[in-house]
Amino acid sequence: MKRFELKGLENFLKKCENLENEQKQIILKEIIAENFIKKAKKI
Secondary structure (H helix, E strand, C coil): CHHHHHHHHHCCCCCHHHCHHHHHHHHHHHHHHHHHHHHEEEE
């Protein structure tokens, strides 16, 4: 995995410590979307 993907996962885990599963899924989707945007800007 690339460095920014690992950082995204770390942030996801920190945010999710006290959240319900549904909220975790929403945050994960947001992080995935952010990563796609970052990749698209690099191309």
